[in-house]
Amino acid sequence: MKRYASLLFFAVLLTGQLACSSQQDANRPIAETVDPTAQTGQATAEQDVRKDVWDQLAKEDRARIKGTWKEGTVLKRTLTENMGFYLDKSYLGKEVYLVDFPTKSKAMPNNMILFAAPDNHKLIGYGYVD
Numbered sequence: 047m048k049r050y051a052s053l054l055f056f057a058v059l060l061t062g063q064l065a066c067s068s069q070q071d072a073n074r075p076i077a078e079t080v081d082p083t084a085q086t087g088q089a090t091a092e093q094d095v096r097k098d099v100w101d102q103l104a105k106e107d108r109a110r111i112k113g114t115w116k117e118g119t120v121l122k123r124t125l126t127e128n129m130g131f132y133l134d135k136s137y138l139g140k141e142v143y144l145v146d147f148p149t150k151s152k153a154m155p156n157n158m159i160l161f162a163a164p165d166n167h168k169l170i171g172y173g174y175v176d
Contacts, residue, residue: 094115096115111148
C-alpha cells in the first residue's frame with residue numbers, strides 16, 4: 047500500500063511540474079522570430095535592430111539590462127494600444143520590431159520590452175511585462 051501511495055505522490059508531482067512548464071510556454075508571445083541583421087527598408091545587413099535600440103536607451107535603462115545588446119531577442123509584432131507606453135503612436139496597427147532584453151532583476155518577469163520602427167529602428171515605445 048505504501049508503494050502505491052508513494053508512486054501516486056510522484057505521479058501527481060511530475061504532472062504538476064509538467065503543467066507548470068507548459069503553462070509558461072503558453073504565456074510567451076506567439077510571433078515570428080526575426081533575424082536582427084536581415085535587410086529591411088533602409089537597414090543594411092551590418093545594422094542590428096538590437097544595437098540601434100540599445101544606443102537610444104538612457105544610461106539607467108542600459109544598467110538594468112543583463113549583458114549587452116547582443117543578449118536581446120527580436121520579434122515582429124503588430125502594435126496595439128494595450129501593449130505598452132508609446133513615444134510615437136503613429137505606428138499603432140502596423141508591424142514593428144519588439145526587442146526583448148533580459149534584466150538583472152531577481153523578480154519575475156525579468157525582462158525589458160522595447161518597440162522599434164521597422165524602417166529606421168527608432169525607439170517608439172516601451173512594452174508592458176506581465
